Amino acid sequence: MxxxxxxxxxxxxxxxxxxxxxxxxxxxxxxxxxxxxxxxxxxxxxxxxxxxxxxxxxxxxxxxxxxxxxxxxxxxxxxxxxxxxxxxxxxxxxxxxxxxxKVKALYTKKLQNIKKELDSISSEIGNTSSSSSTLKLQLYSDAYSLLKEYDRYESVAMILGSKLPNRPTLTKAKVKLELAKLDSNIDSLDMASRVLAKSFKNKNIFVYPPLMQSNTTVAQFGAVFVKKLKAKVKSVKSPKNASYLLVGEYVVTKKMMVLNYELLSIKTNEIVASKTININKKAYKNIQVKPKNIDFDALLNSGVISSSSLKVSLNSNRGSENLLFNKGEDIELFVKLNKMGYIYIVGYTQTKEGSFSYLLELSEGNGNSRFVKFINADDASRWISLGEFTVEPPFGVESIQVIASNRKINSLPSVSYDEKSGYYIISKDIKKALVKTRGIKKKKSKKTELSEDVMSFTTIR
Incomplete structure (x- = not known):
């Protein structure tokens, strides 16, 4: 094999x-x-x-x-x-x-330690009586937290070329399967937030809404739950004032939701504390747990172009992930290019009223030049504001795609100006628009360096 x-x-x-x-x-x-x-x-x-x-x-x-x-x-x-x-x-x-x-050995050692903890839990599970469902629930929940931690360290260790231990015999798929057989006594979101909060006693925590595993946009459940959790921990209003980030992710089985939160240190992104709970299905029976744009989200975040030397990044005043904005809040968007080059921005809007893609105006000028911004050497590696806007109806999911090149960008998707919305529309079929932007990049010469980043956020009433 x-x-x-x-x-x-x-x-x-x-x-x-x-x-x-x-x-x-x-x-x-x-x-x-x-x-x-x-x-x-x-x-x-x-x-x-x-x-x-x-x-x-x-x-x-x-x-x-x-x-x-x-x-x-x-x-x-x-x-x-x-x-x-x-x-x-x-x-x-x-x-x-x-x-x-210098650091490869540190990651190897970290993985070995997590694997030992997982092996110990596996042994305890094997020795637990089949009638001890409460203990098994706790053990499998602890295992899920550790497996998430293992994945984070392994992903970096692989890139660094660290020596990797054999993967733990216990897998997320196995844990999820076993959890699906058990029953949870957490039957309300208030109770779920109280149980979680007991594990995170630190001060100055910025709380992010939980996301469904492998997704980047917030579902209705995330919007509801984050309000409850914020009220029960020592939270701050902005990541800039935080010492810790509280980041959540969940998967759904037939009987329950498996919800994991990790407390990350701002200084190192290391996990300070982690907690997995299992929420009975009746606690969220009338709440949407799956993001509405799940298919496009996967498409947008796959096939992202990355150059070995040209790097472009997107950010906001709330960070770049797990983003949720409420009506009336101000959003400021930023872009950063690590060296001199050119960028353009494509936006994808998805609301109940419809979907469309558009080119964002970045500078004054005529024709395509208004959509292209030049980043000079003095501004390289610095965050450049793309402006502020206020969250207003219609609400939904907004995704931003930035495309950067070390050479002048002369080819852009064709647009038509929509007077009603004030946007330069590429297409009302957002999947076709995405193909257009990535198709343009494929036509570039091998000497041209290209890089891309994407960011999505959800807006609610």
Missing amino acids: KNIWMLTLCLASMLSADISGVGYAQTNKEAKKEALGDLSQVIKSEVRSNFESKSFVKGDKGNSSSSSNIKISSNLPILGADFTFIDRAMEVEARVELSPH
């Missing part, structure tokens, strides 16, 4: 050099945070592009994914990073480096 180690050897040669990030801010602390975010984004790009293209291995029953439904996140754990600071006239420049030869 062909196994995952061939993939590891292939990727190890790609990132044998140091990986770096840079951040600019008024203080060392803020610049360090920006640099860490930049480093995380670089690693995310590498993980996403390589997992999408090479993460399938031949198993006994055909092709199967080696990464067990990892949702590639920029909240990846950073171990053993080195920081340097340069005081400039009006700001501080922070640089962070992750040297594979």
Whole structure:
């Protein structure tokens, strides 16, 4: 049987050099945070592009994914990073480096420790009486938390070329199957939020709404639950004021929902605490748990172009993931390119009233030039605001796709101006529009570097 180690050897040669990030801010602390975010984004790009293209291995029953439904996140754990600071006239420049030869062993050791904990839980499960459903529920819940943690560290370790232990014998699929056989006594969302909150006593926590596994947009359940959880932990209103991020994900079985939350340190993205609970189906029977745009979400986040040297990133005043905005709130969007180049932005709007895609105006000018923005060398690696807007009806899901090139962009999707909406519409068939933007990139010469990033957020009343 062909196994995952061939993939590891292939990727190890790609990132044998140091990986770096840079951040600019008024203080060392803020610049360090920006640099860490930049480093995380670089690693995310590498993980996403390589997992999408090479993460399938031949198993006994055909092709199967080696990464067990990892949702590639920029909240990846950073171990053993080195920081340097340069005081400039009006700001501080922070640089962070992750040297594979120095940190590979740290990730290997971390994976070994998590695997030992999982092996111990597996042993306890095997020794537990079939009548002890409450204990089994707790053990399988703990195993689910550890498997999520294992996936996060393994995704980075693979890119760095770390020596990987054999995967734990207990898998997410097995845990989900066993949990589906058990009953949960958590029968309300108030009770669920209280149980979770007991595990997260830290101060200055920014709470994100939970997402369905492998999705990037918030369903109705996430919007309802995050309000309840925020009220029960020591939360802050903005990630900028946070010391920790509380990030959630769930899967749904026939009897229950398996909901996991992880408390991440802002400094390292390491997990400070983790808790998995199982919520009885009747607690959310009248609440939508699946995002409405699940098919397009998967399409948008697959096949993302990533250059080895040109990196483009999207962000907002709430971060770049697990985004939910309420009526009347202000959203500010940002873009960052790591070196001089050109960008254009495609938006995808999905509401009850309909769907459409559009080109976003980025500069003054005539024709296609109004949709293209040049990033000069002085603005490289700095967040550039794309403007603010207020959340107003109609509500739904908004996705943003940024496309960057090191050469001037002369070919764009054709648009027509819609006076009613004020948008330059590409198409009312958003899937066709996505094909158009990625089709354009394929026609570029091999000498042209191209990079892409996507971000989605949900707006509600």
